[in-house]
Amino acid sequence: MKLGFSPQEEAFRAECADWLQAQMTGEFRDIRGITTLTAKAERRKEWEQHLGEHGWSCIGWPKAWGGRDATLAEQVIFAEEYARAGVPGRVNHIGIELAGPTILAFGTEEQKRRFLPGIAAGSTIFCQGFSEPGAGSDLASVRTKGRLEGGEWVVNGQKIWTSLAHISDWIFVVTRTEDGSKGPKGLTFLMMPLDQPGIEVRGITQINGDAEFNETFFTDARCPADSMIGGVGDGWKIAMGLLAFERGVSTLGQQMAFRNELDEIIAAARANGAAGDPLIRQRIARAEIGLRLMRYGALRMLSNTDHSKIDGAALTYKIQWATWRRSLGELAMDVLGQAGEIAEGEAYEWGTLPNLFLYSRADTIYGGTNQIQRNLIAERGLALPREPRGDL
C-alpha cells in the first residue's frame, strides 16, 4: 500500500488544475457549475470536443486511440481536479466510459478505427439502449429483434429510459437475433446511428421536470453488418463486460461531484443555522465518513488487477454509493428546510440541492437497483442459493 502522491503526480495535478481552471474561467465559463445532465447540451458538446482537441477527453485510454495511457493515480487526480474546477458532467460519459472501453476490449481493429477517434474527439456521442418496457432488472428478457438482411442488421422494437438519446449520435443496443431464444442466449450487441428514419426518440419527463431520458423506437432501423461487437449470440457477454466498466475510474469523478454536494450542504447548514442542530451535525459527520469509505472502497476496487476472483469491493460498491447519496439528498432537504421547497425563479427548475434530493431518488434504481445489488452480493459474494425464477 502506498498513500499520497509522488512529486511527478503532484506536478500532473498542477497541470490539470491550471488547464481546467483556465477553461472554466475563460472560454467555457458559461457552463461552469451546471449540475443537470441536459442543460446547455450544445455547449457541452463543444466542451467534449475541446477536451478532445487538448488530449483530455479520455486520458486512461491508450495513446494510440487518443488517450494518454494515464495511470490510475493520474486518472484519480484528473477526476478530482475536474470536479474541483466545477466542470459539469460529461455529456459523452457513455461514449468515453462504456462504449469506448467495450470496443477496445471486444471490438475488431476495424471497429476501433471506425469508432474510437470520434469518441475521443467528442464528435461521436453515445447512449445506452439496454432497458425495455418489459426488461428492466431482468435485462436478459429483451425483445427488440435484430435480423441480418442484405448485409445489414434490421432492428425492430423499443428501448426505454435511454439517457441523452435526444442529443446522441449513436446508440448501442442489445437485440434478440435468434428467433425463439430466451434469456441471455441468442442476444447480439449492435451499434446503430441514431440519425435515421427507422429510429424515433421521444422524451420522458422526470420528477424534477427535466427530460434526460427517452423512449427509443426502432422500426426497420438499420446498421451495417459489421457494427456488431463480438459475434452473433455474444450480446449478453458483451453487455456484462460493458457493465463492469460502469464501476471504473468514472466512479472517482463521481465522488468528487459528491464531495462538492456535501460541501454545499455544509455551507448551507452554516449559513442558515442548521449546523446548530445536533442531529444535523451528526448526519453531516456521518455523510463525511460515508464519503471517505467510498473513496477507499473505490481505490481498492480500481487497484485490483486479479479479475478472476470475486471482488468484494466491486460487488458492494454500487449499493454503497447509491444508498449514501440517497440519504445525502434527504440531508440536503433537512438542512435547507422549507427554503428547499421553492424554485429560484418562476419555472419548475431546481437548484443544486433540491435537485440532489430529486435526482438521488433514481440512484438506487439505475445501474442495477438496490434489491438486485443485494441479490448479487448474496448469490455471488456469499454463494447463497439463487432466487427461484417464476418462468423457468
Place this chain on the structure above:
Amino acid sequence: MDFRFTDDQLLLATSVREYLAGTHGTQVLRRLDEQGNRDPAIWQGLVDMGLTGVLVPEALGGLGMGLVEAALIAVECGRACLAEPLVDTAFVAAPWLVREGRTDAIAGIVDGSRKIVPAHAINPWLADGEGARLQSVDPLRNLTTAPHDASEDPYLLDLGALMSAAQLVGIADAMLEQATDYAKLRSQFGQPIGAFQAIKHQLASCMVAIEFARPVVWRAAAALQAGGAHAATHVSHAKLAATDAAMLTAETAIQVHGAMGYTYEVDLHFWMKRAWALSGAWGSRAFHVRRLDEAVIGGTIPIGPEHTFA
C-alpha cells in the same frame, strides 16, 4: 380509554373518501397541473358537502364537530392529494378564528366564499395567500410569500401541525396503495415483483410505520380538542410519526416503481412532493423533536409507568 370511532364518524370519513375518489382522481391532478391548479367546481363540491363548516359551531352556521372528525377528513384530503386549501381554511383557520372570537369571517368560510390560510411565523410561505407567487416543488400548491404580520399563536401552530400530520397519513396510505398495486402488476424474472421478498418486506415496513402513526394522530386530535396540558407534545409526536411514515413510504414507493417512479408521467410524484412539502410545514422534524426533547428531558410531561398511555 376507547380508540374506536362512532358509526357517524366512520360514515363521514368514508363518504368524503368516496366523494374524492369519484371526483378528484389522478386525471384531475394532471389537468389541474396543466391548467393552473385551481378549479372552482372542485371547491364548490367540497362546500356543498358541508366540509367548510365541520369545525364551525352550529350557532355560527356550521356542523359543530370536533378535531377528531376533522382529522379523519384531513386524512382523506391527503389520500386524494387535494390541492384546494380546504384543510387550511376549514380545519386550521376556522377553529383558530372561532377560538380568537374573530367570527366575522366565519360565515364566508362556511359558505365557501372565503379561503383563508392563516400565516404563522413558523412558515416562510403561505399556501394560496395574497403575496408574490412562488414555485413550490409540489406543482399543485399555490405558494406565496408570507405577510409580515404572521401570528405566533401556539394553538394555531398545533392546529396546523396536527392537520398536516393527518394529511401525511392519508398521503402515505395512497402511496402504499399505488406501490402495492404496481408490485402486483409489474413482472420481472417471470413473476410479479411483489412475489420477491425484497419488495414484500419493504412494503410491509411502510405499513408498520403508517399503522403506528395513525392512532398517534387521533390521540393528538383528541388531546388538542380537549385542550389538555400536554396537547402540544401529542401534536409533535403525531407530526413526527406521520412525517416519518410518509417519507419512508415515498422513498419505498418510488423504489418499487423502478424508473417509472422517477418520472413525472406516473402520478406517484404528486403525493411524494406533497409529503415533502407538508413534512416541512408547521414545524420541521427538528422543531418537533426539540419540543419532545424539551418535554421529556425538561420534565414538563409526566413520565413513568402510570403515564405510559396518557
